[in-house]
Amino acid sequence: xxxxxxxxxxxxxxxxxxxxxxxxxxxxxxxxxxxxxxxxxxxxxxxxxxxxxxxxxxxxxxxxxxxxxxxxxxxxxxxxxxxxxxxxxxxxxxxxxxxxxxxxxxxxxxxxxxxxxxxxxxxxxxxxxxxxxxxxxxxxxxxxxxxxxxxxxxxxxxxxxxxxxxxxxxxxxxxxxxxxxxxxxxxxxxxxxxxxxxxxxxxxxxxxxxxxxxxxxxxxxxxxxxxxxxxxxxxxxxxxxxxxxxxxxxxxxxxxxxxxxxxxxxxxxxxxxxxxxxxxxxxxxxxxxxxxxxxxxxxxxxxxxxxxxxxxxxxxxxxxxxxxxxxxxxxxxxxxxxxxxxxxxxxxxxxxxx
Amino acid sequence: xxxxxxxxxxxxxxxxxxxxxxxxxxxxxxxxxxxxxxxxxxxxxxxxxxxxxxxxxxxxxxxxxxxxxxxxxxxxxxxxxxxxxxxxxxxxxxxxxxxxxxxxxxxxxxxxxxxxxxxxxxxxxxxxxxxxxxxxxxxxxxxxxxxxxxxxxxxxxxxxx
Numbered sequence: 001x002x003x004x005x006x007x008x009x010x011x012x013x014x015x016x017x018x019x020x021x022x023x024x025x026x027x028x029x030x031x032x033x034x035x036x037x038x039x040x041x042x043x044x045x046x047x048x049x050x051x052x053x054x055x056x057x058x059x060x061x062x063x064x065x066x067x068x069x070x071x072x073x074x075x076x077x078x079x080x081x082x083x084x085x086x087x088x089x090x091x092x093x094x095x096x097x098x099x100x101x102x103x104x105x106x107x108x109x110x111x112x113x114x115x116x117x118x119x120x121x122x123x124x125x126x127x128x129x130x131x132x133x134x135x136x137x138x139x140x141x142x143x144x145x146x147x148x149x150x151x152x153x154x155x156x157x158x159x160x161x162x163x164x165x166x167x168x169x170x171x172x173x174x175x176x177x178x179x180x181x182x183x184x185x186x187x188x189x190x191x192x193x194x195x196x197x198x199x200x201x202x203x204x205x206x207x208x209x210x211x212x213x214x215x216x217x218x219x220x221x222x223x224x225x226x227x228x229x230x231x232x233x234x235x236x237x238x239x240x241x242x243x244x245x246x247x248x249x250x251x252x253x254x255x256x257x258x259x260x261x262x263x264x265x266x267x268x269x270x271x272x273x274x275x276x277x278x279x280x281x282x283x284x285x286x287x288x289x290x291x292x293x294x295x296x297x298x299x300x301x302x303x304x305x306x307x308x309x310x311x312x313x314x315x316x317x318x319x320x321x322x323x324x325x326x327x328x329x330x331x332x333x334x335x336x337x338x339x340x341x342x343x344x345x346x347x348x349x350x351x352x353x354x
Numbered sequence: 355x356x357x358x359x360x361x362x363x364x365x366x367x368x369x370x371x372x373x374x375x376x377x378x379x380x381x382x383x384x385x386x387x388x389x390x391x392x393x394x395x396x397x398x399x400x401x402x403x404x405x406x407x408x409x410x411x412x413x414x415x416x417x418x419x420x421x422x423x424x425x426x427x428x429x430x431x432x433x434x435x436x437x438x439x440x441x442x443x444x445x446x447x448x449x450x451x452x453x454x455x456x457x458x459x460x461x462x463x464x465x466x467x468x469x470x471x472x473x474x475x476x477x478x479x480x481x482x483x484x485x486x487x488x489x490x491x492x493x494x495x496x497x498x499x500x501x502x503x504x505x506x507x508x509x510x511x512x513x514x515x
Contacts (some may be wrong), residue, residue, distance in 0.1 A: 077495045079502065087501045115505065122504035124454055124473040131372035133386055137364040137393045139357055349387045 008036040010043070017047050067109035081105070082112050086119045289314040305335070312339075359405040360397060367409050368393070371416050374470055378420055378463070379427075388423070392416045413475070414485045417467065424463050450508070457507035465500040468493055 008016045016033050019025045025033065037044040070081040077084070085102045088094055094102065106112045292314065299307065309320045318339050325334035325345070336345045355363075371392060376385040392415040396403055403411050458466055464486075471477045471485065479497075483490045 077498060079498060083502055083505075084498070087498050090501075091497065118505045118509050119501060121450060121508055122454070122501050124458065124469065125451060126373065126474040127377075127451075127455070129369060129373035129376060131368045131386075131389060133390070134364060134368045137368055137390070138361050139397060349391065350384050 008032055010040065013040075013043055017050060020047070021050060065111075067105055067112055070105070082109075082115065086112070086116050089116075090119055090123070286315050355396075355400040355403045355405050355408065357400075359408065360400055363396070363405075363408045363412065364393065367412055370409075370475060371412050374413065374467075374474060375416050375420055377458075377470060377474075378467060379423060384423065388416055388419050391419060409475075410481060410485055413471070417485055420467070421463075453508060453511045454504065457504050457511075460507065461500055461503060464488075465496045465503075468496045469500045469504075472497055 013036065016025070016029070016036075020030070020033060037047065067080070067082050072081040072084060079087075082102075082105055085094065085098055085105070088098065089102065102112075290311075294307075294310065302310070305322055309322055312318075312320045316339075320337070320339040322335060322337045324332045325336055327333045332348060334345050334347045336343070338344075368389060372385055372389045375388045376382065379385050379388070392412050395415050396408065396411055458469065461469065468482055468486065468488075471482045477485070479490045479493045482488070482493045486493070488496070
């Protein structure tokens with residue numbers, strides 16, 4: 001303490017006043033202060049003005065979110081204990097111990113009740129949304145397919161078993177003389193000339209009457225050769241054979257054409273070939289088409305769609321064109337395929353358009 | 355799974371799957387495509403699908419397609435997402451449901467889907483685990499964190515309103 005502070009003056013009276021108001025003044029100094037004030041009345045009123053100013057005692061403010069600081073090791077997640085307990089109460093339910101703990105916390109921290117109300121509002125109510133294209137997902141059993149398939153298969157079988165005029169016409173138009181010579185050989189193998197039945201089968205008359213085929217004249221001449229006709233001469237005219245005893249099947253009338261099926265089915269082999277040869281020729285043509293090796297450079301530049309279209313064009317002899325359909329952003333949104341009068345567009349799923 | 359089982363699944367779950375996908379992807383066409391694909395896949399594999407688990411099968415399929423789609427789109431919509439993320443941008447809510455659905459849009463994608471499985475479909479943690487491929491504890495953590503976020507969001511919005 002300096003010498004100056006031992007005596008109160010008009011220069012240091014403020015310090016003396018503060019010490020007096022704070023209660024830090026000894027009785028001796030108080031005597032000096034009061035003497036000073038009796039001589040300086042203006043300062044006495046100043047001290048009296050300061051005296052009522054009393055600061056409230058400082059209080060420790062309560063931390064409003066103290067309950068958020070509690071943690072529990074059972075939570076095993078980075079959450080305050082109260083949040084954990086409130087959510088668990090809503091989601092799974094609490095154990096007895098956890099219920100007690102929550103009640104204890106709620107007792108000391110009423111704010112937890114408000115939080116519990118807020119948590120109860122976080123359960124989301126599902127909005128009512130209806131999928132408009134649900135009907136497109138329904139799969140219906142195609143009950144008509146099996147009978148139709150059966151009928152189709154039966155029709156195809158009938159068509160193959162009973163040779164029609166159409167196939168024979170194809171055969172004659174193709175003029176496959178090799179096949180005709182095979183017919184002759186086949187007949188000779190099955191029916192040796194010495195066999196008495198041969199005369200009925202290979203005679204010119206028999207061919208003309210049992211086979212409703214309008215074969216070219218040169219073919220008929222070849223198939224009914226003089227050699228076979230001669231064989232007739234060796235046979236006694238009155239001899240009966242097994243074939244002659246058999247009754248002919250009644251002629252079958254169908255739409256468009258009719259023919260008589262001989263009991264011997266002598267033309268079955270020819271007609272079988274007539275069915276098979278066009279198929280064989282077609283297969284041969286397709287095989288040739290497949291065996292064409294395209295230019296390597298062309299393959300390297302072509303897409304798989306282009307290569308597929310090229311192959312199909314070669315196989316079917318029909319021009320197959322395809323094109324990509326773009327939207328305004330330049331994304332491919334669909335593929336369009338066209339061949340002759342057939343045209344089909346397939347929209348691509350959105351996820352595949354990028 | 356018979357054809358009848360399959361068609362029953364369509365009647366029963368198509369709306370739910372569509373709602374789940376639509377709420378996550380916000381695009382009706384894409385949502386429709388995903389639903390179609392999910393059912394197409396189930397139809398193709400119907401012999402191996404247990405009818406009792408058909409719903410999970412559908413949601414699992416839709417979930418994985420959705421996750422891929424969301425990942426692809428994430429960077430494209432990030433700007434919009436930021437604009438929507440302001441808590442105080444729109445204060446004209448009068449209905450708690452609207453506030454809540456707005457809040458759900460703010461959640462990270464996985465939390466969002468998991469909460470939807472829980473609240474929309476009522477799935478257990480175990481079922482969500484099977485659908486999403488997450489562990490049960492992960493599912494639990496996602497749900498708890500989502501709840502905290504939603505609670506805080508609702509609290510703030512109520513103060514603002």
